[in-house]
Amino acid sequence: MIFPQNAFRVYLATEPVDFRKGMDGLAAHVMNSLERDPFSGEVFIFRSKRADRLKMIVWDGTGLVLIHKRIEGRGFVWPSVRHGVVQVSSTQFEALFEGLDWRRIATARQHRPVAI
Numbered sequence: 001m002i003f004p005q006n007a008f009r010v011y012l013a014t015e016p017v018d019f020r021k022g023m024d025g026l027a028a029h030v031m032n033s034l035e036r037d038p039f040s041g042e043v044f045i046f047r048s049k050r051a052d053r054l055k056m057i058v059w060d061g062t063g064l065v066l067i068h069k070r071i072e073g074r075g076f077v078w079p080s081v082r083h084g085v086v087q088v089s090s091t092q093f094e095a096l097f098e099g100l101d102w103r104r105i106a107t108a109r110q111h112r113p114v115a116i
Contacts, residue, residue: 008058009042010093011085012078016049023066026057034085038064043093044085049074053095069097079099 017029026046027038039059046055052075056067071103076099081088088102097103 008090010078010090011036011042011044012088013044013046013085014079014082016051016081017046019048019055020054021055025057025065026066030057033083036085038065043095045093047076050068051078056084067094071099073097075081077103084099087115 003030011034013029013034021029023053026044029046030036030038030044032044034044036042036044038057040095041059041061043056046057048054053068053070054076055069062090076096088096092102092105095105
């Protein structure tokens with residue numbers, strides 16, 4: 001989709017934000033409320049109150065990128081509302097972005113082979 005597989009850490013902000021905020025307002029929210037660095041290259045995803053829109057910001061090394069998506073129908077699936085962020089895998093992010101229930105996708109665990 002947008003990002004190479006496993007190249008970015010992706011965080012969902014669990015509380016709805018004011019969707020009048022642009023990239024600078026969302027970056028300030030990341031610093032002040034989420035206590036993370038918006039210029040770290042991590043992806044931060046925010047939801048609207050109705051959960052039918054999302055905004056993402058990411059620092060790509062040259063500038064701050066803002067992506068805004070509105071989904072038609074039932075809306076995006078979000079974690080329960082609480083203060084903070086939830087880290088998701090790139091596969092879970094892809095499902096969320098497509099409007100699927102990302103919670104049903106298990107994160108792959110790396111198993112090392114065992115010599116017998």
